[in-house]
Amino acid sequence: MSDEGIGLDDAYSVKTPEDNKRLYAKWAATYDSSFVDAKQYRYPKAISEVFDQVVNDSIHRVADIGTGTGLTGMYLSRLRPEVELDGMDISPQMLDQAKLKTRNDASPVYRKLYERDLTQEVPNENPPYEALISSGTFTHGHLGPECLRNLLPLLANNGWLVVGVNNEHFEGKNFAGELASLVEKGAITEPQILRIDVYEPGSVHYGDQARVIVTRAIN
Numbered sequence: 353m354s355d356e357g358i359g360l361d362d363a364y365s366v367k368t369p370e371d372n373k374r375l376y377a378k379w380a381a382t383y384d385s386s387f388v389d390a391k392q393y394r395y396p397k398a399i400s401e402v403f404d405q406v407v408n409d410s411i412h413r414v415a416d417i418g419t420g421t422g423l424t425g426m427y428l429s430r431l432r433p434e435v436e437l438d439g440m441d442i443s444p445q446m447l448d449q450a451k452l453k454t455r456n457d458a459s460p461v462y463r464k465l466y467e468r469d470l471t472q473e474v475p476n477e478n479p480p481y482e483a484l485i486s487s488g489t490f491t492h493g494h495l496g497p498e499c500l501r502n503l504l505p506l507l508a509n510n511g512w513l514v515v516g517v518n519n520e521h522f523e524g525k526n527f528a529g530e531l532a533s534l535v536e537k538g539a540i541t542e543p544q545i546l547r548i549d550v551y552e553p554g555s556v557h558y559g560d561q562a563r564v565i566v567t568r569a570i571n
Contacts, residue, residue, distance in 0.1 A: 418489025422450030
């Protein structure tokens with residue numbers, strides 16, 4: 353299969369972290385053009401807009417979870433130029449693309465980028481982050497609700513979690529149950545659940561939505 357022929361069906365059909373690494377190794381170089389631009393994918397922009405609306409302006413240290421080619425960080429850096437961003441993704445090829453993303457002042461979007469398997473405990477060599485942002489990673493074939501627990505140790509007390517989840521994945525994998533369990537354990541505050549459109553009007557996929565989990569860590 354050529355990278356130009358890769359699409360949502362391929363992304364949703366992966367089963368393991370190794371499947372993910374193989375898929376994105378092939379797709380990374382053309383992902384922005386063959387998928388984001390061609391399908392009018394607005395998810396990274398939309399999640400950044402939610403972050404900007406709900407997270408207070410004093411937040412500076414943010415990790416982009418499931419960085420991909422760096423579009424979420426790029427959009428967030430335009431809305432919050434003062435934010436210091438690190439990124440984490442399982443695919444080194446996608447992270448190579450993220451390295452190329454720049455801010456409005458032509459500086460790199462990301463301070464540091466880390467190859468991480470987010471289905472496992474996530475090593476963090478930095479002080480806890482003030483916020484995490486994620487789009488397109490909690491979806492079919494990628495991360496399930498149990499992986500939310502792997503992210504919480506990355507956050508400082510009262511740190512923000514702004515995580516997009518594919519709408520069908522949210523319902524089918526019982527993210528609501530996992531969130532309720534984390535609230536009951538005293539690990540997070542009661543979450544706010546928002547909805548966003550994943551594609552622009554006119555896209556063949558327009559109408560697909562994501563839920564956005566907005567909560568704070570209690571450490």
